[in-house]
Amino acid sequence: MSTQIKTYLELVKECDTLPYPDEVEEYTRLTSEYYHFRLKRSWGHADEDVRSSYTTVGYILPSVVASMPWTDKFHVDHSVQTVSIPWPTATTGDNAHGDYETLAIAEQLELAREKDSIPILRKWRAEPYRILGLEDRREVRIARAGSAVFGVHTMGVHVLGFCRDNDGGMKLWIPRRSPTKQTFPGMLDNTVGGGLTADEDVVGCLAREAQEEASLPxxxxxxxAKPVSTISYFSIRDERAGGPEEVGLLQPATQVLYDLELPADMVPQPLDGEVAEFLLWTPEKTIQALHEGQFKLNSAVAWIDFFIRHGYINAQNEPDYLELVARIHRRIWF
Amino acid sequence: MSTQIKTYLELVKECDTLPYPDEVEEYTRLTSEYYHFRLKRSWGHADEDVRSSYTTVGYILPSVVASMPWTDKFHVDHSVQTVSIPWPTATTGDNAHGDYETLAIAEQLELAREKDSIPILRKWRAEPYRILGLEDRREVRIARAGSAVFGVHTMGVHVLGFCRDNDGGMKLWIPRRSPTKQTFPGMLDNTVGGGLTADEDVVGCLAREAQEEASLPxxxxxxxAKPVSTISYFSIRDERAGGPEEVGLLQPATQVLYDLELPADMVPQPLDGEVAEFLLWTPEKTIQALHEGQFKLNSAVAWIDFFIRHGYINAQNEPDYLELVARIHRRIWF
Known part of the structure; x- marks a missing residue:
């Protein structure tokens, strides 16, 4: 079997698939297709113009806009390709505007599921995610399954686990995903990871996932767990992330990274069926598997960041080093 | 004396001053002023269209374009605001095209100095820098003093030095710049740093600077020294970086970062007069000085990256964390 060897930069581009604005033609062609999903910018702002203006918090595929049975809480404008939630005139309470938008989105997704308008909502995942990019940081929630539909910026946690030999050499804990997982079955992964739900903080999330996925106390x-960095990217979903009905969905995401050095006698064990097995690999073997494309796309990027921080990938041995470091930390503007 | 406290994100924005493309109005206003400095894209490319096309490798201020006594090796087009170096028809040899461009730039800077056309060239620094962003990676050189004039992407090294107490607590080696330095006199800095010249590699550069600036073996x-990351940014120079004649110059830069853990008995000492004194500070004291704006702008960003990698700044304690990590790794598209 011949395996195609991918450079680190090629691996990053497979995850961060949206072109950059300086690639003018391709960027414009792609982004001009999507509808902007917009919420009001800031409820508490002193300036009325700011208060009443909208900010983009997601990108929606035209096919989704066409199929969605929009409720009257949404305002769809085909001439400028926007989907917005206006505020009702009388709203009171601390997070009243956020609660109103949360409800509007929940009702919309509920209706779409009832009518089976959006095939990917058949794979329903109810965990509430928080919509990022709002200036006033008010809380607006969306069910996990809906985040890809509305193309909002989501957040997760990736934990990179390792231990050290007696001579200081590093070995990495690499799980192989269960062959029955919905997405990226059988591929290699970060040690522990998961999406951040609206009801938990980052450390709570990673500790819970470490228990559920790897039996770690x-x-x-x-x-x-030591906070070290983030990775961020705009993915355009392809078939590997789901099925043909998801192709083209835009998913901006940030993963918060934690390093976790395990004592030699603490061995991660699969628990909840997400992981088939945990492998204990040298950096060299892991790097080889990365180049062979054996990793889930965003986990490959998380390990690349790990290898940069730990000096394995550097300016002396990697011709794309400057571009690589910048590219795995893409600025998501909402 | 009251001191204005700056957030980490405010500090980063003081260094990375060019707006992002999504801040459409300000970005367009600023970038449309500059002339594109362009070199041929790739000499070895099979496609004639690619071979004969240009790529932007810098941004030049209109006032500089107007004052420069352009030689006939340069083609200035005011209608599209470009300054380009066309290739002569017959050129042979391995780096012949690069050598031709190096010579053209050197002659141009020489002429400008003779005629005293560009005031900032009076502060002449001759070290050759390499122009980044060329697809074929051919070597084109420019004198350090010229890099800001042509607004090319330059590269440097920042070393973050620290030691550990017996109880594992970290202390950082912070130099105070000499009060007689041309730029940022008296301000706090990275432990060791310097620009990368065309005749050395990154590790050679940092080891030389560590010897010259800090008397380290x-x-x-x-x-x-352990490679860990980069920081990258587009600076628009203000008066702190030089004098009034430099205001507005665009300087895209990448600094390659190295952590350096010093044994407790290895004490950096000023040697070449660049540094007034080395301070040994706790992370808390250093963070306080950062917020007070006591650091040279890009060194503040390097220390912020250090504090992110070492967990002091994280998603749980820093509301701007996501934006911050992305923003200090700006992608420079050339």
């Missing part, structure tokens, strides 16, 4: 993980 | 530094 939650309290110990809380204490020892 | 070159061979020991070579062995122990």
């Amino acid at each position: 939650e309290a110990w993980v809380r204490e020892h | 070159e061979a020991w530094v070579r062995e122990h």
